[in-house]
Amino acid sequence: MTENALIRWLRRQEPALAELLGDDAAVLPPLPSPAVTVDSQIAGIHFPEGLDPALLAQRLLAVNLSDLAAMGASPRYGFLTLSVPEGFDHRRFFRAFLKACRIFGVRLAGGDLASCRQVTTSLTLVGELPPGGHWLKRSTGRARHDLWLGGTVGESALGYHLLAAGAQWQGNRISLPKHFEAPTTVARAARRAIRRHLRPSPQLELGRWLGQQGAGGAIDISDGLSLDLHRLCEASGTGAEVFTQQLPTAPKFEELCRQLDQPPLDLALSGGEDYVLLFSLPTGTTPPNEFGCYPIGRLTQTGDLLAVTSETTQPLRAVGWDHLARPSH
């Protein structure tokens, strides 16, 4: 398929696209308060080579939406680059991408297609402040705020290790690594970890709720709880205490860690790519139950970050995913 043929096909899928895709740049309606974010997804780095293009499309969008969620923004427009080797199923990618865009209220407004030996894609999202919202910032955490997580941590890293050990997701079927033998409940948890890793859920609703509170700092967990907490605290000028015995993890998390020979606390603290929000709120303000949030500690006056258990208090090191380190998948 030529580029022109693909663009014609795309316009048929989404007639509203034609208006925005026809020129060298897309002219958007006035944006009183635009928030812009960009992220890449590269085969062999962010996801396994050979991943279903439909899953890649969903992951690309979700990971980027998570950044807007951490700002309390509502997504509006997307700009895509997609550079792939011969044989890549563009239509499968775009069908899934456009469907996911519709679900989250994103309009694909422009892009760039190219060929490349390694599947490489990036997405720029433009979001807006919803009515009555305030921007969520990393810098607005305050000492004595409670520290919260929007969901469990470490599960995505388990999914990563399962994929590294040979698990695969093809069509509707997730197959576990050959040597993996576990009770049904653990196998089910393993499949869920793989889904969590490849297709995370951006917490846009929670982000908007937080933005309406007008107090507290927020960041999304992409590089690991401890590293992202360091960023939040650095920007806010606070320290933090994390009750590490209280960290929320997925069902059967410890059993899966044992199976995969991974230390559970390390995965929870530095596994990364959980794409839940890490945020602070004044004591007494509690997120609605529907968001499934967990209190995990509090922000403090001093610059130290501490891991606190019932027995010990230790420094919490800023260890996590470094994007300039070697390839991972």
Add this chain to the structure above:
Amino acid sequence: MTENALIRWLRRQEPALAELLGDDAAVLPPLPSPAVTVDSQIAGIHFPEGLDPALLAQRLLAVNLSDLAAMGASPRYGFLTLSVPEGFDHRRFFRAFLKACRIFGVRLAGGDLASCRQVTTSLTLVGELPPGGHWLKRSTGRARHDLWLGGTVGESALGYHLLAAGAQWQGNRISLPKHFEAPTTVARAARRAIRRHLRPSPQLELGRWLGQQGAGGAIDISDGLSLDLHRLCEASGTGAEVFTQQLPTAPKFEELCRQLDQPPLDLALSGGEDYVLLFSLPTGTTPPNEFGCYPIGRLTQTGDLLAVTSETTQPLRAVGWDHLARPSH
């Protein structure tokens, strides 16, 4: 260097960055009329492997600015993704990138760094309509408009062929292919073609002047004159006549084509990556001399695109660069 160390270094280079780079997304000032464009540059596809990171930075920005030029926009903000193998000189890239951004009035407002086997980078630019401007569109060409080029065509393709034959640009020195033997004037033209290919000049001033006229269609020549003219005519609902004996080419163009065994007319019509504007204007309106524009034909009522010489009239085929075709560099 870790990602955090690089970001700290970047903030020292450009203190204004700190404000925009500190959160999961950049919050921009209100944009009454934003134009957004995105383009990638990938090693081995858009430029030769091993290219000086400073040249890559300049090329990435120039190619994207050319899209804003074709809209009559003024550039404002940039969002970068940069995914590179170990050993890539990030600081050299960013020093050149930030310098070029300052020259063109672009503020780097966000980005994403990753590792990747192939140097892969994309840039999203946000531009605005300058005071008194109108958007330039592909669709606003009209029958009987004169057709103009903002500069010469085919020179960039010559530069590409010289690089493919072994020419190199390192530091300040451009070395020509080993077997290349030509008089000094031709060798000078060869070096200029390489510079033109690797470091094109976006025609932002010309674009803004065209935007002030409020009439005529425009596109930038990225995929080749004939293919981009087909796009302009398709969007405008016109045909075109191109006086192919009158196409503007660089000095010594024919000699260089002979040296490289390339057909001059093919290069001029479908070489691509010239990054000059192709535009139409009502008869009687002439761009100021300073822009160095050339009349090359006119738009017509019928849907046909014709190559017209003093002897013949032939169909002008839509042949040019297809981004889904195989790797090129």
